[in-house]
Amino acid sequence: MTDRYASFVQSGAGRALVKRLGLPDPPRLRRHTPGDPLVPGPVLLGTAAGSRLAEPVTKVLTFAGVELRDPVAATDDPVRYAGLVYDATGITDSTGLRQLYDFFHPHARSLTPSGRVIVLGTPPAECGSPREATAQRALEGLTRSIGKEFGRGVTAQLVYVTKDGDAGTLTSLESTLRFLLSGRSAYVSGQVVRIGAGTATAPADWDRPLDGQVVLVTGAARGIGAALATVLARDGAQVVALDVPSAGDALAEVANEIGGSAVQLDLTAPDAPTRLAEHLAARHGRVDVVVHNAGITRDKTLGRMDPDRWDQVIDVNLSSQERINDVLLERDLIPAGGRIVSVSSIAGIAGNRGQTNYATSKAGVIGLVDSLTPVLRERGISLNAVAPGFIETRLTARIPLMLREAGRRMNSMAQGGLPVDVAETIGWLAWPASGAVTGNVVRVCGQSLLGA
Numbered sequence: 001m002t003d004r005y006a007s008f009v010q011s012g013a014g015r016a017l018v019k020r021l022g023l024p025d026p027p028r029l030r031r032h033t034p035g036d037p038l039v040p041g042p043v044l045l046g047t048a049a050g051s052r053l054a055e056p057v058t059k060v061l062t063f064a065g066v067e068l069r070d071p072v073a074a075t076d077d078p079v080r081y082a083g084l085v086y087d088a089t090g091i092t093d094s095t096g097l098r099q100l101y102d103f104f105h106p107h108a109r110s111l112t113p114s115g116r117v118i119v120l121g122t123p124p125a126e127c128g129s130p131r132e133a134t135a136q137r138a139l140e141g142l143t144r145s146i147g148k149e150f151g152r153g154v155t156a157q158l159v160y161v162t163k164d165g166d167a168g169t170l171t172s173l174e175s176t177l178r179f180l181l182s183g184r185s186a187y188v189s190g191q192v193v194r195i196g197a198g199t200a201t202a203p204a205d206w207d208r209p210l211d212g213q214v215v216l217v218t219g220a221a222r223g224i225g226a227a228l229a230t231v232l233a234r235d236g237a238q239v240v241a242l243d244v245p246s247a248g249d250a251l252a253e254v255a256n257e258i259g260g261s262a263v264q265l266d267l268t269a270p271d272a273p274t275r276l277a278e279h280l281a282a283r284h285g286r287v288d289v290v291v292h293n294a295g296i297t298r299d300k301t302l303g304r305m306d307p308d309r310w311d312q313v314i315d316v317n318l319s320s321q322e323r324i325n326d327v328l329l330e331r332d333l334i335p336a337g338g339r340i341v342s343v344s345s346i347a348g349i350a351g352n353r354g355q356t357n358y359a360t361s362k363a364g365v366i367g368l369v370d371s372l373t374p375v376l377r378e379r380g381i382s383l384n385a386v387a388p389g390f391i392e393t394r395l396t397a398r399i400p401l402m403l404r405e406a407g408r409r410m411n412s413m414a415q416g417g418l419p420v421d422v423a424e425t426i427g428w429l430a431w432p433a434s435g436a437v438t439g440n441v442v443r444v445c446g447q448s449l450l451g452a
């Protein structure tokens with residue numbers, strides 16, 4: 001799938017025309033290439049009075065080779081920053097929000113294309129007073145607006161970090177900063193990520209954050225699943241790639257290319273969970289990460305939908321995930337420190353015409369994250385969902401042209417995402433270092449106006 005309009009706009013002739021006619025202007029997004037520095041320029045780190053995270057953040061980013069600047073020294077500096085990071089954990093009252101203006105206003109135009117804005121806060125539910133909780137909740141409005149305002153591929157996120165942190169919290173803060181600052185998060189913007197306490201292990205080498213991990217990817221023969229298998233293997237994982245038998249050739253190709261193994265299995269078959277569990281037990285003795293990516297659409301408006309379309313979509317997209325989780329957990333195949341990542345959709349957040357079955361299944365995936373996270377936390381296992389927006393795949397290529405163009409452009413990046421963007425986001429949640437990031441639904445939608 002290609003976005004011909006974006007290629008045209010990024011050409012010389014296209015640029016002139018787009019400016020003259022005021023057409024959507026999709027920027028070229030910075031994406032990750034192994035060996036890249038985390039950010040391509042200095043990062044400005046600001047701190048609200050009384051904040052608690054500046055010290056660990058300075059340590060982590062310096063260790064990661066980031067050139068950090070101090071706002072006081074930088075006032076008259078014409079430097080272009082690759083990132084603005086602000087520790088807002090010290091803001092305990094709405095009057096303190098002025099500090100955000102004082103930090104961001106002078107630097108609103110100093111970010112490089114695909115620059116990064118990250119604000120750190122305290123989860124409102126953990127705040128000591130209603131005033132503090134109010135001020136911390138206000139941070140969401142700032143980051144979501146910056147994501148919509150700054151343009152040129154700039155992303156903006158809010159990261160709530162628990163006050164009751166442990167070593168796992170700091171490791172996951174590091175993994176999250178590394179993800180959000182890098183080109184891996186090219187199509188993630190306007191998100192709120194929560195980091196709690198929990199089991200998280202830093203890798204020996206941050207260029208191979210999944211070294212030695214056994215990762216199951218369902219629906220791996222094509223699209224997002226194939227990109228996922230490739231990204232996870234690049235990051236060091238041993239990938240078990242699963243898809244239906246009829247996709248066997250494509251699946252074998254993916255598995256061979258990455259040195260992984262292939263499992264041909266229809267997830268809706270009654271014996272699928274036990275066969276999968278037996279395969280994983282015999283081959284690996286465990287599975288460190290399960291990525292529930294397989295999914296289908298069977299679109300029709302509700303009045304015209306036959307019961308098969310309803311049943312198939314709920315079964316593949318939701319019930320099969322539950323059955324597989326149950327068997328893998330019952331048999332203790334996911335060890336403490338393991339991670340589960342489920343693929344939802346922004347249709348599950350916003351709803352979509354002609355997709356009542358699909359949106360129900362994908363909202364159910366979010367329900368699964370909400371309800372199972374506390375249970376899994378007891379076992380030291382994290383659970384998160386990613387909700388992709390418009391991603392350039394065969395699924396979206398089938399959408400009629402005008403609807404497709406609307407879906408593609410109605411987001412802060414003015415373009416569709418690529419399968420690799422979803423894969424990189426799932427990759428981050430799959431890292432052992434991200435174990436204290438749990439219970440989140442992270443949208444990979446370029447800050448789509450749908451479901452916002």
Ligand code: NAD
Pocket residue numbers: 218219220221222223224225242243244247265266267268293294295296316343344345346387388389390391392393394395396
């Ligand atoms: P895709 O159709 O290209 O790939 C899905 C894969 O899942 C296929 O290889 C298919 O054979 C496999 N699969 C389907 N049913 C299966 C079953 N019963 N057992 C085993 N494998 C099965 O789709 P995609 O675009 O790569 O989507 C991947 C995931 O992302 C899906 O869950 C989808 O709902 C979700 N998603 C995609 C988009 C998008 O824009 N493409 C947006 C939001 C969410």
